[in-house]
Amino acid sequence: MGNFTWSYSGLSLFKQCPRKFHRTKILKNIKEEAQDHLIYGKEVHKAAEEYGRDGTEIPERYKFIQPFVDTLMNTAGDKHYELKMALTVDLEPCGFFDPEAWWRGIADFIAIDGKTALLVDYKTGKSTRYADTKQLEILSLALFKHFPEVKTVKGGLMFVVVGKLIESKFYKEREEDYWESWDKDISLLNLCFESGTWNPKSNFSCYRFCPVTDCELNGRG
DSSP, X not given: OOSOOBOHHHHHHHHHOHHHHIIIIISOOSOOOOOHHHHHHHHHHHHHHHHHHHOOOOOGGGGGGHHHHHHHHTSSSEEEEEEEEEEOTTSOEEOTXXXXXXXXXXXXXXXXXXXXXXEEEEEOOSXXXXXXXXXXXXXXXXXXXXXXXXXXXXXXXXXXXXXXXXXXXXXXXXXXXHHHHHHXXXXXXXXXXXXXXXXXXXXXXXXXXXXOTTSTTOTTO
């Protein structure tokens, strides 16, 4: 593997369009405008973290999330809020900001109870239609490394706006199988870094949302 750092969201963007990923995340010579739904999501996450960890009152606008966070706070185990985790290219745990960090991710909520962990990621979307538990999978793989006593992860995507939980389970004994599912995309990302070639890929954002306006596929250029 090459000398680069990736995350679930970064890899998702790369899969959407390698050029957009390169310009906005690597070269950083183009900045995306802050979108309302992303700002809203960050504010909800912050409210949940500060309420769960510090007991800070949730702003009135986001009070609807309190029952969900209360449920998590009442679960058994050692609790962690917005836990930063990182892995080296050799899949060893390391500090989030360590120079050898190869993968980075942040878990919204984790409760470690013996050999079992509860892992929850908050979602503020109004539909579960495109729910992707692969995010839970990669966080679980990191969790197994940072908390070696954990053998099973009970994961959940908690859609706080619509009140739905998409559940998934992950087992330490199947680590190698899980990693295999990431190999193809990571290899493609590595190839782009090695070759310096970041070809554009036509996608839904090309004509309305993509900030890379000098791209030949961009309808706004």
